[in-house]
Amino acid sequence: MTSTTADLSPLQPTAHAVWEPRRATTLAAARKRTAFVRALRYGLVGLAGLIVAGLVVQILMRAFGGETLEPVTVSEDARMINPRFTGRDESGAPYIVTADAAVRRRGGEAHITELESPQLDYDLIAADQEAEGVLARSGLFDSEARTLDLMANVQFTTRSGYEFLAEHARVFLSEDRVLGESAVEGDGPMGTIRADGYEILDGGDRVVFTGNVRTHIRNEAGSGGQP
Structure with missing residues (x-):
C-alpha cells in the first residue's frame, strides 16, 4: 500500500x-x-x-481720538467710629476731643478731621447738660493748629456761668480762647445778651461781644431793663 x-x-x-x-x-x-x-x-x-x-x-x-475711559478715583478718606484726640494747652491743662464718628482728610489736609456730634472735655467750656456732652452737630479738628471748629447748633457753657447758643465757635486749644464769627445769644447770672460776634478770653472769665450788641441786665429784685 x-x-x-x-x-x-x-x-x-x-x-x-x-x-x-x-x-x-x-x-x-x-x-x-x-x-x-x-x-x-x-x-x-x-x-x-x-x-x-x-x-x-x-x-x-x-x-486718533477714540473714546478714552477716564480713570475712576476712589476716595481715600478714612472713616472712624468714636474717635478720640488728646493734648494739653500752653498752661498744661489737658483736653480730650471726641465724636460719634469722624473722617480724616488725605493729602495735604491729613491733619484735619471732620467730626460728627463733637464733644470736648476741657476746662474752658462745657456742653449744655441737656445735650449730653455734644457741643454741636458737626466740627473740624486741626491737630497741627490745635483748633476745634464747632458748627450748626453750637451750645456750650463757660466757667463764668453763661450759656451760649450760636452757629459757629472756634476753640483755640493752645490759647485758652474761643472765637465766634456768627450771631450769638447768651444767658447768664447778669442777664441775657445778643450780638453778631463774640470772643471768650482769659479762660472764660472775660467775654467780648461785637456788632449790634443788645443786652438785658437783671437787677437784684429780678426785674430787668435794656440799656
Whole structure:
C-alpha cells in the first residue's frame, strides 16, 4: 500500500499576510493624528493673530481720538467710629476731643478731621447738660493748629456761668480762647445778651461781644431793663 502526503503549504498564511492589516491601521491612525495636530496649530496661530489685531485696533482708536475711559478715583478718606484726640494747652491743662464718628482728610489736609456730634472735655467750656456732652452737630479738628471748629447748633457753657447758643465757635486749644464769627445769644447770672460776634478770653472769665450788641441786665429784685 502506497501512502500519499498532500502538500498543505499553499493553505498556510504567511507572516506577511498576518501583520499587513495591523500595520496599515497604525499608519492610518498616525496620519489622522498628524492632521489633527496641524489643524490645532493653525487654529492657535489664527487666534493669536486675532488678539494682536484687536490690540492694534484699540491702540489706533485711542491714538486718533477714540473714546478714552477716564480713570475712576476712589476716595481715600478714612472713616472712624468714636474717635478720640488728646493734648494739653500752653498752661498744661489737658483736653480730650471726641465724636460719634469722624473722617480724616488725605493729602495735604491729613491733619484735619471732620467730626460728627463733637464733644470736648476741657476746662474752658462745657456742653449744655441737656445735650449730653455734644457741643454741636458737626466740627473740624486741626491737630497741627490745635483748633476745634464747632458748627450748626453750637451750645456750650463757660466757667463764668453763661450759656451760649450760636452757629459757629472756634476753640483755640493752645490759647485758652474761643472765637465766634456768627450771631450769638447768651444767658447768664447778669442777664441775657445778643450780638453778631463774640470772643471768650482769659479762660472764660472775660467775654467780648461785637456788632449790634443788645443786652438785658437783671437787677437784684429780678426785674430787668435794656440799656
